[in-house]
Amino acid sequence: MIPITLRLNAQARAASVEPHHTLLDVLRDDLHLTGTKECCLVGECGACTVRLNGRIVDSCLVLAVEADGGEVETVEGLAEIGRLAPLQQAFLTRGAVQCGFCIPGQLMAADDLLRRVPQPTRPEIEEGIAGNLCRCGCYYQIIAAVEATAAGAVIPAERADLPQPPVDQ
Secondary structure: OEEEEEEEOOEEEEEEEOOOOEHHHHHHHHOOOOOOOOOOOOOOOOOOEEEEOOEEEEHHHOEHHHHOOOEEEOHHHOOOOOOOOHHHHHHHHOOOOOOOOOHHHHHHHHHHHHHHOOOOOHHHHHHHOOOOOOOOOOHHHHHHHHHHHHHOOOOOHHHOOOOOOOOOO
């Protein structure tokens, strides 16, 4: 076991890891942050996208020991606990969330794009999320959510014109 420390979602964290464990393994299994999804394990799908030292990476391709001393942000770090970031809210109100499996990676990629290019064009958005696959085919809604966030046109959930779930009696 190798001890590592990192700054995870703005908090100091430590773990003891096997040399072959990926950052994805440690985030999910050791640090219990399950928002980052495990899917292809070869860097093709983007479901495990996180920010490491200011750059987005596929956490399935990064050994945990490579993150030692680094700063990691996961989807759980995009907003305060109990709140949604404007981008997350836009994904909900624009119908970009279907099965939800790709959403953490899509959010991290879109957030990265918006940090670099606050007013991206549609082609820039398409390129910014290109490393993230959506099996439900929600690219139109995902792009609309990113555009709405960039335009500051995010609708609060309580005012969104979306079907409301049934209330249990």
